[in-house]
Amino acid sequence: MVSYIIRRLLYAIPTILGVLLITFILFNLIPGDPSYDIAGKSASAETIAEIRRELGFDKPRFLDTEALSQGRIAAAFDSQFFNHFRNTLTLNFPRSLTSHEPIWDEIKSRAPASLTLAAPMFIGLIATSIAIALVVAFARGSWVDTILVFICVVGMSIPMLSYILFGQHYLAYELGWFPILGYESGMQAFKYIALPCLLGIASGLGSYVRFYRTVMLDEMRSDYVRTAFAKGLSSPRVLFKHVLKNAMIPIITTLVLSIPFLFLGSLLLERFFSIPGMGSYFLDAFNSRDFPVINAMVFTTSLLYVLGQLVTDICYALVDPRISLR
Amino acid sequence: MNDLLQIRGLCTEFRTEDGLVRAVDGVSWQVNPGRTLGIVGESGCGKSVSALSVMGLIPKPSGEIVGGQVWFKGQDLLKLTERQIREIRGNEIAMIFQEPMTSLNPVFTVGNQIVEAIKLHQKLRTRDAWDLAVESLQRVGVPSAAERVYAYPHQLSGGMRQRVMIAMALSCHPAVLIADEPTTALDVTIQAQILELLRRLQAGERMALVLITHDLAVIAQIAHTVAVMYASRIVEYTSVEALFDQPLHPYTQGLFRSLPRLGQKKRRLDAIGGTVPNPLAFPSGCKFHPRCPLGCDDKRCQSVEPNLRLIRPGHVLACFKAAGYEDSPPCDIPTQAPTEVSNG
């Protein structure tokens, strides 16, 4: 198990380096110079130059060949490329170009809000969809199954925006069941998170249930299910004990894949419900071309993803005894 | 009905996208304590489905038992509620399956899976159930059973897994054990071990055994009575000696002829021509007639399906061409018990 975890951790290294490479390529290709935006109404040449210097855009791209030829090794690596790797890897992000806040502080202060929204949403989504999928799988072939599957497909066809607009207007404003927007940290958060969470779950439910249903049905065709029935077990017991644990294996693999997709949902939800999370931070940064922030966000979210993958792998090994042997 | 397990006129159908498949068509047989019924026939002839029908494990909603009765200790299993049948399933009638590789749940230890069966049918404390599990593993000859209970299925070899399956099936001391091709996936040496084991256990517990296989040699070794199935139906049903001495149905005869036997070296074997019919489009009349060496040209064989007749004591057959068939009374199951053969 330990060597398994170590190996997984080692696998993460090339991935992270890859992310760094991709961000470097992306953000060095971006057209238009952010300097104009930062400089404001009437940008003068010297202001632009100063901004470029601050962003490190004045440095050579890959290698300072001049410094290298003069034998100054350290200076030779003082290039955009190496600085990008060095600074990002050490989480030594610069300040935001627009707010001038240290990015890392900002991420730290916003991550809790994002997590308070995303975590219950994620868990709720998984739990509800597995529950429904079990019901559907149990009732396979009956009208309950047909109707639920139909609802799921309809549900997944409706764009998320429509859910949000509807939920905010009717559930929060007209019916007054939830606050319209806002966010407070601490226990208060749950009051504000409830509706966005609910909407996130509702909009994701369709595709999840549908997928899990397929997984469950696949599992139910397995031979061991027949064995379990032959022992005299009841359907619910077979379903909840034997099928569920096996179905968790494919479910877990897709869980980690769906984490990045959650981000998308959070993005819109955070915006409409004024939740000061990473999503709105990213969107702001994106709109104002705040590269250091975008870069930091890409990196940290990827890092989170890689961590998530690690956790998944471990869960995987816990659920599936065949894995840990490898 | 004083037989332990008797099925009569069992019909099971599957609805598929290409049409209705009648996988079992009016099958009857019986088995008594300490006796072994062998069911032979080639792939797809309905052996497994008939066994699953008895267990009430036909996959729903595509499959359905459309007729017949399954009498067990004087009650018709098909009329029982799901709850009642669960009481019997795994407890009084147990089943082991063809695929030892996939028939165990890969994510639970074998002990866990055996204990589950034990606790379901016996009021035992968990501790005792585990002890019983170890014991039942020992009984089927799993070495160092006390450690193997904590093993996962993938950590065991195929023969080992099949033994676990048997241990699980036997853990509640069932009255009837249905073994669906328990050795097909195994090696000859392992197969010999498993067969030996089954024979021993059966003798010890006076259990009724239904053994499904397509290997006549296995049948010869272990069965008392044999039902030969072809295309969803039983075509011949008799004691094992009678069958091996003088098979009457042309299909059975063909089987015997095409069987390579040790020590009989022939350049060519006698083969049954043609192929196994597609269950979606069975031939009319006798389903074997397109392949039958005796009388493809016979009008009656082509249009009327022969029913089972008691052609001689303890020997039931469905073939127009057999001598004396016309005069014999219709009969599903030999009423007269086949002659006892001493059992090693």
Place this chain on the structure above:
Amino acid sequence: MAKADGHILRVQGLKTYFPIRRGVFSRIRGWVRAVDGVDLDIPRGQTVGLVGESGCGKTTLGRTLLRLIPATAGTAWFEDELIFSANRRRMRQLRRQMQIIFQDPVGSLNPRMTVQTIVGEPLKVHGLAHGRALRQRVVNLLEQVGLSPGYLNRYPHEFSGGQRQRIGIARALALEPKFIICDEPVSALDVSIQSQILNLLADLQDALGLSYLFIAHNLAVVEHFCGEVAVMYLGQIVERAGSEDLYRNPVHPYTKTLLSAVPIPDPRTKTACQAPVGDVSDTSGPFTGCPFHPRCSLAQDQCRQECPQLREIGPGHFVACWRTE
């Protein structure tokens, strides 16, 4: 012996190992010795049977001979030609003369190709026929294996198991090989079909003068079909003899066990199985001595320490067992 010596195939000291990777860096931690020093001769126009239990390396041996799996060590001549050192070009030539028939009639046919394509592909790949000629060849091949030419445009899933195996045989015959490896060609078939295929293979051999390496685990089938039989255990050949000789007079304890385990299709003679204890052991661990010693009732100290070599104990009868000294 430097050449095939008139045999169609001669194998010497063939080893095929598969690495076992474990640990953090997936380092090679050991080897599965699937084929571990096999010597084998296949006479021209004859059938040699290869039996042994599951996982003993029969398939691996067959595939290694066709270089579908790289050999770890050893040499093999195909008609005076070294198989393992042939270059790509030469290997293509060789492959026209050596073919294989697989156990699984479903898996060995590409489900998305018509019979015509499947059988015609080898010809096309080697540029032997085109257009009408190709079609005619395919029709001939199908007829040869007893399939109607009307099936040309059908797909494998539309056939029964026996018919599929015939298609596989037709494909193997397409290049007019001299030697065919039959890797359990009837194991997956119904009893009543099995003999059809065996008869077909026998007929083809008679007609075309083919040589077969016939892999199986059903001893009765092998006895019936082969002139010579080799018994394999854990990657090694433990006994080899003419088939009558072997069946009547098995010498190696494993062969004896194997033969005694074969159920006899007669209710009156119950097999007295000298039940071998335990399962086939793991080939990956380091072991010394005779591979069979953990299950052998006759095992002695020598068996546990030294691996016996094949020795000729009678005319054409080879055994690797210390207890036969």
Place this chain on the structure above:
Amino acid sequence: MTEAALTSDIAVGKGRSLWADAWRRLLSRKLVVASLIVIAVFVMVALGVYAGLIARDWSEPVGPRYQRPSLEHGFGTDFLGRSVWRKTLYGAKISLTVAFLASLISICIGLPLGAIAGYFKGWIDELIVWLFTTVNSIPYIILILAFAFVLQGKTLFGYPLRGISVVYLVIGLTSWVGLCRLIRGEVLKHRDRDYVMAARAYGCSRSRIILGHVIPNVAHLVIINFSLRFVSFIHAEVILSFLGLGVKGEPSWGVMIDDARQELYRGCWWQLAAATLAIGLLCLALNIVGDALRDALDPKLRQGLE
């Protein structure tokens, strides 16, 4: 010696491929047929728009602004008095183009990479796996935005990238990962199948094996995958429109929903309804067909009949 006589009477189906077989199965289900018709109608509409036969005059006002749906105005009118019905029809073009081209791009990248990785194994495999894990570990939406950002306003082979071309490029360039992963897994499975062995045994070259044997056997997955993936592409277009990175100058469903988001409070619900309905209908149909296709082509489900 031949046994042709024996095989003549065997109950085999008429000569048809797995595809033809699957097709027949699809057609045997009413719901699937209805869905296929729906999809066909959408495709025809999109082609009609391309040919200039349908909704060519979408940009012309047909009446007063913000008219409710009525007999005269069909689905009502938008803020410029243009027909929502025509815009909806026109939207089919954008959505289908985006989904189709994005699929195409993603297939062009994902299929060869996946096939190569799966077939050759070794370091090539590791490189490709590394590539897609890396790309995959960047949250999809961030990647999309970043790509949209980079591509916007650039030219590709002299063709300026803006609006719709960015949308499908972005979606295509970011969504190949899933396909690649899937194909690799399948190819890994197939490469050790006996029929590939057989092909190698008779001297097939590697490229011929990959192109002629392996790829045709995984191709159906691509189709199933994309019948289901289409849906997410259409949704992605909506999101991109919302973020201002979508199609401009032409009506798409995403654009309509983006408009509608604000118009709702005028009581103008019909634009949202029309676009949601169109998306819903298409997605529903695609889903049903995708599911049915998966069932029809699933060897597991066929097994009972073999």
Place this chain on the structure above:
Amino acid sequence: GGDDQDQASGKMVRYLSLGAKVRGMDPMDIGDTTSSSVASQIFESLYQYHYLKRPYELIPCLAEDFPTGEDQLTYTFKLRPGVVFADDPCFTATQGKGRQLVAADFIYAWKRIADVKNISKNWWIFEDHIVGLDEFRDYTGRLKAGENVDYMRPVEGLQAPDDFTLVVTLKRPWPQILYLLAHLPTAPVAREAVQYYGKSIHNHPVGTGPYMLKDWKRGNKIVMVRNPRFRQEFYPVEGSPGDREAGLLEDAGKVLPFVDEARWQVVEEDQPRWLIFMRGQLDASGIPKDFYNRAIDPSRQLRSEMKDKGIRLQIFRDPSTYWYGFNMEDPVVGTNKPLRQAMSMAINRPEYVEIFTNNRAEVAQGVIPPLFKEYDPEVINPNCQYNPERARELLKEAVEVHGGPLPTITISTPGTDTLSRQMGEYVTLAMDNIGLKVKIDYMDWPSFQDRIKTKSSQVFQMGWVADYPDPENFMQLFYSKNVSPGPNNFNYRNQAFDTLYEKAKAMPDSNERRRIYHQMENIIRDDCPAIFLVHGVAFVLHYNWLKNYKPHVFGYGLIKYQRIDVAARQKSVGR
């Protein structure tokens, strides 16, 4: 939680919303209205606008009075005594007690703007005006990385003879100077704060104003509380006609501020903002375009449901003008006046106003908005009248001028949002109507800027909101010396115009100057370097519990004048 406590303590809280993010609260760096509107509660400048008087009028704020000076080149400002910075830990010498404001604080703040290293957005304010300041900027630009700027380095035009006197010397007359000294960026900054907080000064505003920052969660909310050491300031005692009737003078002469706490909630989307306003969680709100019909009836009156809720409507003009500008250096549009005129006539401005603003705008006849006294209501610009027939004729002329069929005209639009897209669709339709093909090129602001500054656009969509009530602010946009990358994005060059501009620029406000402005505007109208569209009109809704609410288009730090009738609010929304 918090709300209930406020209620119990009777605290007077003002609830506001923020549509865009506040980038920072360092006056030097503030260039956007959102940040200004927040930071202005904390920082004060030398002058401020009178809260009630219209037309807009300056009054002293930190200055004691208007400046004295013999010529138009030297200004001497006397500071109001007794003004102190709010308490803050940065004042280490006084254990956190804010010190007195002195003239040097202004000089320091202005030098910070000039310092290249600070990358201030506001250098345009001082650029080329104050003697020696440009040289100071050059000096900072020459410094190497790592070298510190010496803020003690004297600047000739900025002198502080004593703590309460500030003398500014100009290079040339600059009549608008006082308006700019009412601007937030010119507010004084405590050097201690800058040194103490370093780069984080953006988050730690230390000013002299009525409020202090209490809590700031980016992306969520901002909370400010009353500054206990705020200098004595009183509510104005006189106002414009009608103010007394409107109840705006009820608090005349009372001590400012009234509100104890101001809370901003970040709300980016229209729907939620409107919903929380309707719930009474905001005291005032604009009307999002699509909610207009819900609030306002066709006669521009507040709907009765709204009135019943205690909502009031205020309508006022914006100092803004919106247009499609032509790049006069573009070979197609720049040389083709009939084309420009045709395009200008193609747009039905009243319709445009209706569609995009729900009549909350006025059709433009030129560049100067009606809010200015220099606006001439008499003039009807034929180019700004919707006249498709004439436009088509002109287009024919344009084809002749061009010497062949006209190519597709590209219109660059800054913004990729919904509104930009819809406007694009509208313009395409309008041009289509007269037979001209246009293509809208949507781009983000930086790319747009890039395109404008490099003179590579053809037609571009733009607007301008005046910073101060002097039309010079608009006229500079057409001055030939200001061509791109300067503010003259049209790259418009006209000798006659330039002469007039230079003349007017140095003139103080007078009838003569007004006449010159009229002449200049006529030149522009005739040359048509832009399609002038509309001038903004703002509609603001507020609840009646918000007292002393009078919209102001130039000033920002207005919360201090406002009062909440806590009891009324409580009665109405239960809190």
